[in-house]
Amino acid sequence: METKIKGLKIEYSIDEFTIFNSYQISSINKMKLILKDFFDKNKDIIFDRKISSLINQWITYNFFYKIFLFRKHTKNCRFKEKPKKLHLFYVFYLVDLKK
DSSP states (O other): OEEEETTEEEEEOSSEEEETTGGGOOOHHHHHHHHHHHHHHOTTOOOOSOHHHHHHHHHHHHHHHHTTSSHHHHSSEEEESSOSOHHHHHHHHHHHHTO
């Protein structure tokens, strides 16, 4: 399925979603608003991850995009209930420690 929130295209299923061109949003407050609006509009999505975890992932993707690493993959932020890549989990964790 597909929706638009704050001008960003979001494709989603029950246990994952992708925010396209997510690198355009750098404000944590805007990220929170977009995620909150998304979950408010789509009550059928099953996600137990905390908003702070999703924001840490988004920040990490933005960081990689800005330093030209994995640009093809980090242009859009893909959220899953359980991230498969353990090394990315550790990066999200480190981002959270710096707050």
